Amino acid sequence: MIAFVVRRLLLVGVVAWGAATLAFFLLYLSGDPVDLLLPLDASPEARAELRRAYGFDDPLYVQYGRYLWKLAHGDFGVSLRSQEPALGLVLGRMPATLKLAGAGLLFALILGIPAGVLAALKKGTFAELLVMTLALLGQSIPVYFLGLVLIMVFGLKLHWLPISGYGTIRHLILPTITVGTFVTASIARLTRNGVLQELRSDYVRTARAKGLSERVVVYKHALRNAAIPVVTIVGLQLGTLLSGAVITETIFAWPGMGRFVLLAVEQGDFPVVQASVIVFALLLALVNLAVDLAYLWLDPRVRYA
Amino acid sequence: MQKRWWVLFAVAFLSLAWARGDTLVIAQGVDATTLDPVNHQETPTGNVTANIFDNFYRRLPDGSYEPWLGEAKALDNLTWELKIKPGIKFHNGEELTAEVLKFNFDRLLDPKKPLKYSTYFKPIKKVEVTGKYTLKVYTEKPFPLFLTRLTYLWVVPKKYIEEKGADYFANHPVGTGPYKFVKWVKDQEIVLEANEDYWAGKPKVKRVVFRPIPEASSRVAELLTGGVDIITNLSPEAVPTVEGSGVAEVRSVPSIRNIFIVLDVKGEGPLHDPKVRLALNYAVDKEAIVKHVLGGFGVPVGCPLNPYMFGYDEALCEPFPYDPEKAKKLLAEAGYPNGFTFSMSAPSGRYLNDRQVAEAVVGQLKKVGVKVDLRIKEWSTYVKQILNRKLDTDAWMIGWGNAQFDADNTLFTLLYGGTVEGGPPQTKFSYWKDPEFDKYVLEAQQIVDQEKRKELYKKALERVRQGAPWIFLYQQKDIYGVAKRVKWQPRPDELLWAFDMELVK
Numbered sequence: 013m014i015a016f017v018v019r020r021l022l023l024v025g026v027v028a029w030g031a032a033t034l035a036f037f038l039l040y041l042s043g044d045p046v047d048l049l050l051p052l053d054a055s056p057e058a059r060a061e062l063r064r065a066y067g068f069d070d071p072l073y074v075q076y077g078r079y080l081w082k083l084a085h086g087d088f089g090v091s092l093r094s095q096e097p098a099l100g101l102v103l104g105r106m107p108a109t110l111k112l113a114g115a116g117l118l119f120a121l122i123l124g125i126p127a128g129v130l131a132a133l134k135k136g137t138f139a140e141l142l143v144m145t146l147a148l149l150g151q152s153i154p155v156y157f158l159g160l161v162l163i164m165v166f167g168l169k170l171h172w173l174p175i176s177g178y179g180t181i182r183h184l185i186l187p188t189i190t191v192g193t194f195v196t197a198s199i200a201r202l203t204r205n206g207v208l209q210e211l212r213s214d215y216v217r218t219a220r221a222k223g224l225s226e227r228v229v230v231y232k233h234a235l236r237n238a239a240i241p242v243v244t245i246v247g248l249q250l251g252t253l254l255s256g257a258v259i260t261e262t263i264f265a266w267p268g269m270g271r272f273v274l275l276a277v278e279q280g281d282f283p284v285v286q287a288s289v290i291v292f293a294l295l296l297a298l299v300n301l302a303v304d305l306a307y308l309w310l311d312p313r314v315r316y317a
Numbered sequence: 318m319q320k321r322w323w324v325l326f327a328v329a330f331l332s333l334a335w336a337r338g339d340t341l342v343i344a345q346g347v348d349a350t351t352l353d354p355v356n357h358q359e360t361p362t363g364n365v366t367a368n369i370f371d372n373f374y375r376r377l378p379d380g381s382y383e384p385w386l387g388e389a390k391a392l393d394n395l396t397w398e399l400k401i402k403p404g405i406k407f408h409n410g411e412e413l414t415a416e417v418l419k420f421n422f423d424r425l426l427d428p429k430k431p432l433k434y435s436t437y438f439k440p441i442k443k444v445e446v447t448g449k450y451t452l453k454v455y456t457e458k459p460f461p462l463f464l465t466r467l468t469y470l471w472v473v474p475k476k477y478i479e480e481k482g483a484d485y486f487a488n489h490p491v492g493t494g495p496y497k498f499v500k501w502v503k504d505q506e507i508v509l510e511a512n513e514d515y516w517a518g519k520p521k522v523k524r525v526v527f528r529p530i531p532e533a534s535s536r537v538a539e540l541l542t543g544g545v546d547i548i549t550n551l552s553p554e555a556v557p558t559v560e561g562s563g564v565a566e567v568r569s570v571p572s573i574r575n576i577f578i579v580l581d582v583k584g585e586g587p588l589h590d591p592k593v594r595l596a597l598n599y600a601v602d603k604e605a606i607v608k609h610v611l612g613g614f615g616v617p618v619g620c621p622l623n624p625y626m627f628g629y630d631e632a633l634c635e636p637f638p639y640d641p642e643k644a645k646k647l648l649a650e651a652g653y654p655n656g657f658t659f660s661m662s663a664p665s666g667r668y669l670n671d672r673q674v675a676e677a678v679v680g681q682l683k684k685v686g687v688k689v690d691l692r693i694k695e696w697s698t699y700v701k702q703i704l705n706r707k708l709d710t711d712a713w714m715i716g717w718g719n720a721q722f723d724a725d726n727t728l729f730t731l732l733y734g735g736t737v738e739g740g741p742p743q744t745k746f747s748y749w750k751d752p753e754f755d756k757y758v759l760e761a762q763q764i765v766d767q768e769k770r771k772e773l774y775k776k777a778l779e780r781v782r783q784g785a786p787w788i789f790l791y792q793q794k795d796i797y798g799v800a801k802r803v804k805w806q807p808r809p810d811e812l813l814w815a816f817d818m819e820l821v822k
Contacts (some may be wrong), residue, residue, distance in 0.1 A: 267504030
């Protein structure tokens with residue numbers, strides 16, 4: 013078990029290296045960023061000076077070596093725009109993103125699991141039709157569109173909630189719904205399928221035959237087994253949540269990483285883009301590890317050697 | 318008990334309403350990148366710092382400039398004398414003296430740590446303090462743009478920076494300006510508070526908050542619900558919504574940015590012939606484009622400059638009239654009675670409805686038999702192709718915002734062809750070679766007498782008018798959404814200077 017975790021953590025290191033390398037070469041394929049950093053009419057000398065200052069005039073392998081060497085020492089470089097350490101800038105935006113992703117996930121679990129169970133238990137009724145229709149809608153509506161509709165209805169027409177900004181619980185509501193709807197729908201559909209399948213299995217028949225109440229059968233036995241695919245999807249959906257956060261943060265002026273990275277890409281701020289790619293990759297790798305460990309607890313049959 | 322709660326509630330509500338009443342909230346697309354006023358290149362950053370700092374010369378809404386923190390006078394072609402107004406203090410109490418101003422120049426001219434504005438002051442050789450409030454500036458060659466460049470000299474405190482360091486200063490700025498820095502929560506808000514002791518008078522708005530809201534439609538929604546008072550870059554499509562809201566209105570101003578199409582006139586193709594280029598100018602209906610594609614937010618113009626620029630000439634900048642018959646005649650004279658085909662690049666999403674404007678031009682040229690193969694480019698790729706002169710088309714559409722307000726930054730930078738013996742080579746944006754034009758713009762760089770410079774630019778504009786190296790289109794307008802309670806008119810230089818603003822009932 014401990015060997016497994018250690019091995020996996022080493023793999024996380026490999027993932028970080030891969031992400032760093034990918035980020036480096038993809039960005040450098042797009043050319044050095046000096047052209048975008050200076051105004052169009054900047055003199056060729058000013059461009060050459062800046063290029064020298066950032067070392068963009070060295071051969072690529074030298075730049076790559078220097079980049080890895082610095083990374084290994086925890087130096088992610090300095091933002092080309094604000095001259096501040098890139099890692100600090102990215103990490104400074106992380107709490108807001110985690111808060112949004114966490115709230116979105118919580119929203120999805122609280123709404124999605126009961127909805128899925130309801131649909132499974134009421135199979136063939138109007139309730140199931142309703143849940144499944146809403147779930148289909150929730151999975152197909154673009155995040156961008158949903159965000160704007162929510163702003164129109166709850167901000168502009170009803171004046172119930174703030175449209176943009178950060179700070180209070182009220183600011184959190186609309187972005188949470190926007191970012192969490194897709195995941196809610198996925199979880200609801202998956203839970204329904206899982207519960208339906210488990211309800212047909214032998215152990216449920218046994219449990220019912222033992223005379224256990226339907227509540228215990230459904231919630232203690234069926235749901236727990238149906239939870240395995242749900243946990244998997246939650247792990248996978250964290251990626252969706254984080255990428256959804258890029259759009260959601262932009263619409264609601266949420267001060268998180270997603271919006272920050274988007275701007276850095278547009279402005280050609282290489283160190284910031286690289287730092288955030290690595291941070292995102294690490295985050296996802298760690299979440300996947302956590303999901304794998306959660307299986308252990310959920311399913312005693314799973315063993316990691 | 319009940320009653321007490323109500324009173325408390327009422328007081329809380331009133332204080333809230335009052336707080337909002339005295340605060341002006343401005344929403345821009347992005348956050349500031351730094352609060353060092355001379356180390357950035359972005360308008361949104363400059364809008365924040367302009368409220369905290371003062372520049373040595375101040376830009377007026379008509380594009381001209383005037384002395385602000387002090388005055389400068391040319392002693393000869395290479396020497397300037399600067400006099401500072403006595404008694405001006407920074408927010409921390411430090412006084413503005415010649416020593417402080419010299420520190421500002423030295424900081425900009427330090428070759429080891431170049432700042433983003435350093436390039437504006439390159440010709441300066443040496444700065445010398447001659448009295449408590451006077452100093453002399455020596456330049457390497459005549460520097461006719463010195464006064465206009467002084468509008469970029471946002472003055473920073475010496476002692477404060479030396480004590481706290483440049484990094485701390487960039488996050489906790491102290492200036493002499495109308496507003497004091499309160500706090501900066503990254504990507505959320507920058508809060509400023511009126512400097513009651515401001516040397517130029519007491520600001521009318523007590524508190525100013527800058528909020529970054531990246532999404533254009535979210536900015537509009539905030540304006541309509543009263544969350545913010547001024548929003549930038551309103552799209553023409555949102556104009557009716559704002560106008561119909563009752564709480565806010567649309568205010569616009571012709572900007573310093575001209576939109577035009579550069580023609581690659583070298584080689585032997587049809588675009589090499591000035592007659593063809595004139596024909597293209599007559600074949601494009603600028604009025605119709607402004608009216609139908611830009612919703613009226615543009616002003617047709619027939620030269621590279623606009624009325625804010627020093628060197629602009631009304632007669633020579635008259636838009637070419639829309640005359641497709643004349644265009645056809647000119648094309649026939651040039652040997653292309655059945656038209657010809659050329660290729661053109663244009664950006665998408667960079668300027669107001671840029672792609673649609675390019676498409677409209679293509680449609681209009683087709684009516685005189687000229688076919689255009691239009692290629693829309695992604696901005697960063699486009700910039701690289703332009704800077705490296707690696708465009709794969711015969712023409713390219715671009716905008717040019719001349720923030721120097723002087724013809725030099727447009728005429729020399731964009732059109733100088735490098736034909737003068739011993740002079741600089743052709744600039745990277747120029748595809749035209751006109752020896753007479755080159756002579757005039759180069760001469761205008763060598764003298765400080767502004768009347769003579771104006772004459773030279775007039776002659777240069779005559780050459781441009783005859784040579785028609787571009788298809789001249791229009792001057793773009795900047796569009797703002799503004800809450801009705803704000804008394805303020807937008808400025809051509811895009812500056813959001815709260816000292817100009819007032820909140821009314």
